[in-house]
Amino acid sequence: MSGAADWLALRDLSRAEVEARPGATVAEDVAYERVRGVDRISTPEAHFFFDGDRLRVVYVSDASFGDVPAGPLVDELGRGEVLRSRAGKHSTMHIWPQRGLAASVDEDEERLEFVEVFAPMSLDDYLDGIYEEPAPHLM
């Protein structure tokens, strides 16, 4: 997966479809950043966070998708809103809230570290509802 449509397709899966995937496991009443009180359904491809049957966010890390260059996605969507990434000082969070997509990019190696897929929303809603500001780097 490297284009926006590939990632956004994850949003179309229902809870039942995700739970039916091979290797799916469920952890109840957990959190993802600012998203609280959700169930996490983990599959080999991604972690899906549901509030009941409503999908709140999909988290996909490079542990699943491997070494994917960031260039094609950034070229396709533009740089988006740029914020600090929880992946560290050497990483940047690119957010395209109206598209329902965010990605952390390792700026040293110019590759994707993780991707978030969610319902299209305003930047303010993303900042209030999903994004957690990383602590200032000290050490």
Place this chain on the structure above:
Amino acid sequence: MIARENAEPESEPDRRAASPAPAPSGHAVLALQRSVGNRATTQLVQRGVWNDIRKLVGASYETTVAGERIIVASKAEEQEAAGIIKSIKDKYGIDISSVRAVKATVDTYAKAPKTERDKVKTAPWLMRELRATERALKHYERILGANRALSTRAGDAQEVVDIGKGNFSITQTNEKGVIDPDTLGEYYRSAKTFAIYTPGENYVQDVGTVEKQLEATIVHEIAHGVMYYALPEFTTMSGYWLDNRTKSGAADAEAPCTKYGQTSASEDLSETMRWYFMLPERLKKDCPKRYAWAKAQAEGWTPAPPKPPVGDFNPPNLPEGVAIA
């Protein structure tokens, strides 16, 4: 290397921030005027010999030892600094090189504006920083230098080979990056180097004194390097992390020992080792799972000595009439 370091232009604000032997104060200039006269004082200050004056009157001054700028209070401290630098090289296989630490900083933040990168400079060491570096390295002595070959880490190259002092890091690896007033230290994996920065000179967090804090910061940075091999195991063990960057959100998982440790599994691991070596009883009480893991790691670095052979073997040749007790 040394010539390049000494030739580096210093921007005035950075130099003031970095050096505790700053330009003469009004009080000091008056005292000097009283002893050598106005004209001589003006000439001395203008000729930039203030550092020499400080040396003459017994105040701390900047000197160069093994290519590193160091603030010392006496000739004895100059010798102590030389001894520490040599000892760190001999025992742990690590060079004290501020030039390489600054290069690692600037190279890492290559996408930050050049105007910001140009502000990153070497900074003079304080004696307490050099002493803290030596103390911090001792905690990891079984997997550093020649000892590493006798440890469970023998098969892998040492992850820290240079340590240096810089004035500041940079906040981000992109066009928004600016000089970072907060970062105390930073490990650069590709350069196998870590830098400590001037914001740490007087910082105190949770270990009591500036001296202990410096040691603790360096313990944390070293862990980013030498314990990277254990990060996957630590991440899984903790239950707090889904992966290195993402919390599991599980309410019953043991939380990291510090708020900073909640940043990522990598910071959690370094904070765990910082507390294990600096605040062990507190780690044991607050985070027993992490304490047990850190203890097992640290105690496991040196394999147990081989057991004596069992079974049939030739008895030693002993003089007649001598028996083995």
